[in-house]
Amino acid sequence: MSENGKTPEQELAWEAKRRTRAVVAAAIAGVTTLAGQLYIQAGVLGDIPRVGLVQAIEPALQGVPAARVDPRSATIVFLDDKAPQLIVASLVLAVGTLLIGYVLWYLFRATQARRPELPNAFGYLAIGGPVVLGLVSVVRQVISAIQASDFVSGTDRSSDAVDAVVNDGGYVAAGFIGSAAQLALAFAFVIVALNAMRVGLLTRFMGVLGIIVGVLFVIPLGPLPVVQAFWLIALAALFAQRWPSGQPPAWASGKAEPWPTSAEIRQQREASQAHAEAQAIKDAPAASEAAEPVKPQHPSSKKRRKKRR
Numbered sequence: 001m002s003e004n005g006k007t008p009e010q011e012l013a014w015e016a017k018r019r020t021r022a023v024v025a026a027a028i029a030g031v032t033t034l035a036g037q038l039y040i041q042a043g044v045l046g047d048i049p050r051v052g053l054v055q056a057i058e059p060a061l062q063g064v065p066a067a068r069v070d071p072r073s074a075t076i077v078f079l080d081d082k083a084p085q086l087i088v089a090s091l092v093l094a095v096g097t098l099l100i101g102y103v104l105w106y107l108f109r110a111t112q113a114r115r116p117e118l119p120n121a122f123g124y125l126a127i128g129g130p131v132v133l134g135l136v137s138v139v140r141q142v143i144s145a146i147q148a149s150d151f152v153s154g155t156d157r158s159s160d161a162v163d164a165v166v167n168d169g170g171y172v173a174a175g176f177i178g179s180a181a182q183l184a185l186a187f188a189f190v191i192v193a194l195n196a197m198r199v200g201l202l203t204r205f206m207g208v209l210g211i212i213v214g215v216l217f218v219i220p221l222g223p224l225p226v227v228q229a230f231w232l233i234a235l236a237a238l239f240a241q242r243w244p245s246g247q248p249p250a251w252a253s254g255k256a257e258p259w260p261t262s263a264e265i266r267q268q269r270e271a272s273q274a275h276a277e278a279q280a281i282k283d284a285p286a287a288s289e290a291a292e293p294v295k296p297q298h299p300s301s302k303k304r305r306k307k308r309r
Contacts, residue, residue, distance in 0.1 A: 029096045029100045031096075039085075041296040056219060133181035136178040144171045190215070203259075206234065212227060
């Protein structure tokens with residue numbers, strides 16, 4: 001019986017009742033995570049103005065402390081023009097992030113039922129991190145749109161005016177909160193994936209990949225979250241009991257089914273090989289009996305050979 005007082009059968013019933021929602025949430029989260037970022041990077045920000053090195057140092061080359069029109073002004077004007085698309089994209093990504101919270105909570109709940117010593121705090125991180133991150137990302141985009149609109153409506157294009165937009169207090173504060181939520185989400189990914197692998201709910205491949213996904217939330221190696229999207233869609237297949245190599249036994253038993261260690265796998269392989277050899281000998285006793293025994297050579301024959309020499 002698990003820590004919440006449920007038997008394995010009751011736990012399996014609880015998981016089955018929510019399985020469809022978990023499958024849909026994982027699939028949609030994977031699609032929106034990738035599609036939202038792809039739309040932002042390629043569809044919205046693909047032609048964003050960029051400040052080159054020459055533009056940045058041009059005022060100094062002309063002997064003035066700052067240009068009357070800061071080169072970064074073009075970027076803010078561009079962001080103001082694309083504000084509606086960016087807000088919609090942030091809403092799509094926020095939906096995906098919230099669904100990630102449900103997916104992690106479902107996996108955490110199933111893991112804790114098989115590993116009661118897993119603290120509840122990680123379940124709160126699995127839910128709280130995505131909720132805060134999704135909301136803050138939308139708020140931050142709205143603040144950015146308001147600041148850009150105020151900038152475009154005015155006439156000041158100096159460096160101070162640009163800095164006022166970039167360093168807006170609300171925007172910066174939302175950034176700090178978002179970073180903390182992102183760190184919590186990454187930590188939840190690592191802990192939940194690790195423990196789910198230990199109890200046998202995730203294959204070793206999916207468990208290690210889930211840990212990598214958590215790390216990539218903090219240290220992104222590219223503009224598009226391809227690995228995160230792949231893991232979520234693969235997890236949807238696992239939740240739906242459609243895993244190509246067969247469903248992990250822990251999902252059917254309601255109990256922990258740890259994966260064997262390398263030493264245990266080696267012992268099982270050696271035992272299987274020994275059993276196969278013993279069975280082969282047992283199945284073919286006639287072959288060994290039919291073989292003609294080798295007759296020992298008589299000692300007198302050796303003496304005759306020596307005399308002939």
